[in-house]
Amino acid sequence: MRMAGRPSRTGNHTRNGSQAGAGDLLELVRRGRAVTRGALQEATGLSRATVGQRLDRLFRAGWLREGAGGPVGSPLGGRPSITLEFDGSHAVVLAADLDTRHARAAVLSLTGEILAEHSGTLVIEDGPEPVLAELGRWCGALLEKAGRRAGEVCGIGLAVPGPVDRETGRVVQPPMMPGWDGYDITGRLSRAFTEHTGAAPVPVLVDNDANLMAYGEQRAGHPDCAAFVLVKVSTGIGAGVVVDGSIYRGVDGGAGDIGHIRVGTDALCRCGSYGCLAAVASGGAVARRLAASGVPAASGSDVRELLAAGHPEAAALAREAGRRVGDVLATVVTLLNPGVLMIAGDLAGTPFLTGVRELLYQRALPRSTAHLDVVTSRLGERAGLIGAGALVVEHLYAPERVEERLRALGV
Ligand SMILES: [Zn+2]
Numbered sequence: 001m002r003m004a005g006r007p008s009r010t011g012n013h014t015r016n017g018s019q020a021g022a023g024d025l026l027e028l029v030r031r032g033r034a035v036t037r038g039a040l041q042e043a044t045g046l047s048r049a050t051v052g053q054r055l056d057r058l059f060r061a062g063w064l065r066e067g068a069g070g071p072v073g074s075p076l077g078g079r080p081s082i083t084l085e086f087d088g089s090h091a092v093v094l095a096a097d098l099d100t101r102h103a104r105a106a107v108l109s110l111t112g113e114i115l116a117e118h119s120g121t122l123v124i125e126d127g128p129e130p131v132l133a134e135l136g137r138w139c140g141a142l143l144e145k146a147g148r149r150a151g152e153v154c155g156i157g158l159a160v161p162g163p164v165d166r167e168t169g170r171v172v173q174p175p176m177m178p179g180w181d182g183y184d185i186t187g188r189l190s191r192a193f194t195e196h197t198g199a200a201p202v203p204v205l206v207d208n209d210a211n212l213m214a215y216g217e218q219r220a221g222h223p224d225c226a227a228f229v230l231v232k233v234s235t236g237i238g239a240g241v242v243v244d245g246s247i248y249r250g251v252d253g254g255a256g257d258i259g260h261i262r263v264g265t266d267a268l269c270r271c272g273s274y275g276c277l278a279a280v281a282s283g284g285a286v287a288r289r290l291a292a293s294g295v296p297a298a299s300g301s302d303v304r305e306l307l308a309a310g311h312p313e314a315a316a317l318a319r320e321a322g323r324r325v326g327d328v329l330a331t332v333v334t335l336l337n338p339g340v341l342m343i344a345g346d347l348a349g350t351p352f353l354t355g356v357r358e359l360l361y362q363r364a365l366p367r368s369t370a371h372l373d374v375v376t377s378r379l380g381e382r383a384g385l386i387g388a389g390a391l392v393v394e395h396l397y398a399p400e401r402v403e404e405r406l407r408a409l410g411v
Contacts, residue, residue, distance in 0.1 A: 020044035022054040023402030026063060029084050030397065035067065036081035055084070060411040062090035063397075086111070086397075091154040092146070093392045094139050094193070097209060097384030098131065098160050100124050100176055100235045101299050104381060105138045107146040108389040110154075110397075112220075114382065116146035124161070127179035128188060136192020143197060150199030155396055156189060157388030159209040161236060164253050169206040172253065175260075175271035175278075176236050205392055209384050210256055211247045213377075214240025216387030217342055221378040227338040230383075231258070233325060233352065234300035234345040235284040236270070237277055241336065247391075261328050281324035283346045286317045300346035307349050315351040322347075322355020329356060330363030337368050344377040 024044065028034040034043040040051050058064040067083035088111030096105040103122040107115045118138055122131050135158075143150055162174025169186040171177055186204040194201055214230035222228055228242040237259035241248040249255050259278035260271050267285070269276035279285055283300025290297040290306070295313060297303055306314035333341065341360075343353055353376065361369055379386055396405065 019050075020046055020054075021399065021403055022057050022406060023397075023399030025051065025054050026058055026086070026397060026402055027399050029064065030086045035083045035085065037084075038081050040084075057406055057411045061406055061409050063087055088113075092143075092148050092152050093389045094142070094153055094156045095385045095388035095392070096135055096138070096156070096158050097212070097388065098122065098124055098135075098158070099209070099301075100161060101301065103131075103135065103138075104385055105135060105142060106382075106385050106389075107142045107148060108385070110393050112386055112389055112393075114385070115148065116142045117382075117385075118142055118145075119381075124177050125179070128183045128185060132185065132188045133192050135189060136196045139193050140196035150193075150197030153193075153197075153199060153202050155203040155205065155392035156193060157212070157390075157392040158185065158189060158204065158206045159212040159384040159388050160185070160206060161209050161234075161238065163257055164206050164208050164211075166207075166249055166253050169204065171206075173271075175269070203392070203396065205388075205395055207247070207388070207391060208238065208240065208249075208253070208256070210238035210240035211249065212240070212387030212391060213344055213379075213383040214242050214342070214387070215247050215390060216379055216383045216385070217344070217377060218242040218245070218340075219390055220386065222340050225339040227336055228340050228342070229332060229336060229338040230342040230344055231325065231329065232345040233281070233283060233321070233343070233347040235282060235287075236300075237282045237325065239332065241338075258328055258332065263324060263328065277324060277328055281321035286314065286321055286347065289317055290314060304346035307347070307351070318347050318349065319351040319355040322352035322357075323359045324355075325352075326356035326359030327363055329360050333360065333364045333368045333372060339371060339373065341372055341374045342377060343374065344383060348376050 025040055028040060028043055034040045037051055041048055064084055065087040067085040088109045091110060093108045095108055101123055104119040106117040109115060122134055160171060162171040162177045165172050170182050171180050173181055185206050190201045190204050210230060210232040213232055217230055218228040226244055230240045232238050239256035239258045241256050260276045262275045263277050265275045265280050267279035268274055269279035283303045286303050287297040287299055303314055307318060343356060377383055
């Protein structure tokens with residue numbers, strides 16, 4: 001199995017054996033591995049003059065600045081050096097997280113601070129055209145609210161509740177997104193952004209919502225965890241896996257789609273099959289059972305509200321759903337041996353977590369759970385947004401893209 005880990009860039013050479021470029025220096029600063037001129041010289045083997053030339057380009061682009069921390073001792077001795085840091089305010093990112101019946105969007109700084117945010121009703125079953133057109137309108141309004149120009153936007157990140165083909169940014173047979181299969185999401189959202197802001201098109205990156213929530217949560221709260229799993233249980237069920245700091249997507253973007261693992265019931269799932277986990281243990285499934293007994297509920301967010309109000313039947317069904325999910329997670333944990341298993345989404349409260357723990361610890365091998373933390377979300381409903389913003393920044397400022405972008409800026 002090939003994991004999408006980031007190659008090490010320490011030592012005197014980049015991974016190609018060539019000299020370190022401006023992008024490699026930026027990467028070292030952004031990761032905090034080398035934050036002075038002297039440390040960059042030592043890490044790359046470049047001369048002081050060459051490091052200076054490359055840093056000058058990054059300063060002229062506005063991507064680097066001198067740190068507020070003041071001078072620190074240099075590893076090469078001599079005068080204390082000025083620290084360098086990534087300037088997270090020289091551009092902004094737009095991020096959006098689509099759920100089945102509502103959406104959330106924000107303007108973020110490059111270091112992940114939310115500068116303006118909006119959430120509202122957007123029904124994914126209405127299809128991609130009206131939903132993405134409306135998101136474009138939100139983008140324009142959000143930039144105004146944040147007081148930022150559309151020309152400052154460097155990219156857009158979008159989280160969707162379905163499996164995404166990484167190459168094309170299109171969703172592949174998504175049970176929760178009728179009408180979206182194979183649709184050109186990136187093209188349409190890029191056009192909607194241009195229509196509502198008048199700005200030139202920017203890169204649009206689309207990924208699965210559980211992947212992006214996992215990415216956001218791992219970076220924010222568990223940066224040292226080398227194997228991180230997040231399970232989102234809302235109207236559907238999905239999981240995101242972050243290994244060595246990178247999202248693990250599998251060959252076709254299908255990794256983590258645990259909602260359609262068969263658990264041996266005769267319930268019909270939205271995917272068309274019988275007996276899927278999501279058909280009996282998702283927020284949608286709990287809502288259907290509540291509705292059948294006369295409690296008005298149609299979606300995961302309705303169940304969330306009932307749980308928050310302490311509704312006893314909703315709590316009992318959530319615990320039962322937690323046991324079902326915990327049984328499947330025993331297998332997930334045995335396969336991946338994660339350090340953190342985070343339970344997120346509409347059902348992620350005490351009754352559901354109790355159910356998960358009951359079955360997980362009973363069924364998983366003790367060695368797989370000895371160092372496992374089962375936790376709830378830290379970023380809450382913003383996890384997908386923050387993950388989507390981070391995905392865009394990591395993409396655009398990756399060493400392999402920096403040279404081309406600097407040339408386009410004329411520096
Ligand atoms: Zn299914």
